[in-house]
Amino acid sequence: MYSRTYKSLVSLPPILWVGLFLLLPYALMFAHSFWMVRDGILVHQWNLQNYAKLFQNPVYVQVLLRTMRIAAGVTLLSLLLGYPLAYFMSFHAGVRKELLYQLVIVPLWISYLVRGYAWKTILGSEGVLNGFLQYLHVTREPVSFFLYSPFAVVLMLTHIYTPFVFLPLYASLEHIPRNLVEASHDLGAGSRATFLRVILPLSLPGLLAGATFAFVLTLGDFLAPLLVGGPSSIMIANIVQSLFGTAYDWPLGAAISVCILLVTISLLFLTERLEKRWAFR
């Protein structure tokens, strides 16, 4: 059909793109994780001491675990918010569906930083929330633990990632043929049984995709801890950032990155397996 030259011309840009911007950086990162820094100079000498450091120093493991806890929290909360919303919109919103959909999408057009700062002004000691609580005489003095806590990080990231959880969920709910719901009612199942036996199982692929989004995106986030988290909620990406920046220990940073990458890849692998099993058509 197409000539050989045409085929190679067409496939060249994507190959270059993937090679230059994906494979090469990953290869460099991987290589760096086995090199070392001596007297502030990067030495290309193969060794495993970065990985040894990583597992010997409890801080790294602790931060990684905390990061995963925060990611799990964000995932859970955004599912709790996103699922009812997606369910309501898909099954009960009627003609308002389009409008509501746009309203969910709009926040995605606003810069991440702006939304982060917005939370800062809401949660801060001079912020809206404290002002409101004092106005209601619920508290007398500004409550300081709203801001600069893991709670604030979870709150902010939940707000940011809920639309990401919502979108695949909504898509999978929209794909459920409505006559399956009718068939379920027809066979004697009320609303709750229909939800648990038909709608929920058929929306699992969307639920899984949404959960993966929230979890993986949170795992790599470093801005939320900087903006609203404070020292008590440092996440693993902050450590990587400081190792590549001020600490100038690229090899250790690369080793941590490789670990995060492995966690992410195994997670994606797992969810893909599950998704395949739950894809019924």
Added chain:
Amino acid sequence: MTPPRSSSSDIAAVPGTADVLLEIRGVAKRFGPRDVLKSISLDIAAGEFLTLLGESGSGKTTLLRLIAGFEQPSSGEIWMSGERLDILPPYKRRVNTVFQNYALFPHLSVQENVSYGLQVSGAPKAEIPSRVAEALRMVKMREYAAARPAKLSGGQQQRVALARALVNRPKLLLLDEPLSALDANLRKQMQSELKSLQRELGITFLFVTHDQDEAMALSDRIALLKDGALEQVASPREIYDHPATSYTAQFIGQTNLLHAEVKNGLTRWGSLQWTAGHADGPALFSLRPEAIHLIPDGAVSPDAVRFRATIRQQIFSGASEQLELEFAGQLLRARVRTQALLNGEQDFWFSPSDAIPVRE
């Protein structure tokens, strides 16, 4: 319960002569400004196979959905065995549906699909496996019990959908164009299986189709719908032999519509005339193609109306020949048995009793 279709006076299951299972009383349905159903009243006898026949948009599926409970009537009531049905949610009605595209649960196996209704309605646990097996046996799908619906052919999915509905022992089974997605051969086979299943189980079937042949083959009675109103409700033979309206005559089988004039008991159609018990004035008659005969063939009845027509076309169709005739500027269809290749002008006749007066 229903007389055999071959008898000549079989106005099957007329309300009052048999137990009425379902009563539809003046049911109307509006979707916004559209009158989808205009005050339908219809009784369905227990054990009857009744077909709702109509073109797309005639309201037949809407009527079915009202009975199933997926839609609410705008006015009117539906009663089943002395209980008001239209105020109950679908899951409380002893009615089950076979959906047009089967609507099998894709995440459940055949067995799980069939046991669904029993499980959600709290049937005794010990009873479920044997009832499911029995339902699958009925539709010859036992060996597929563990399969997922996606692995089955259309005909097999159809059988599972049937088993899933029948396992609940509904009083009334609704079938929404269940065979429309199957190819012609499978369709014929499923038709006869459906019919024998219905006879065997004695469950009342309410069958929706747009296919008049299917309706004729399966039904005890046909309810013909047109633009949301009942055009005629009668047995297949009655509806074919005595169509009430020109629409019925044209929709069920082929026909010739003769616009005639009746004066003093004498019907005039073009240059032809015959006696007919019809009120004076303009009249419309339906004359089936097979009621037109070639003159040389067979015995001509004494009161035969004879005419000479030009053959426009002859189409061989197996048992008979379809002819297109031109007579007095009008096109007539005839179905005759002949070995000869006809052309030019030929003599034909029909019996006045075969010209059935119909409403416009």
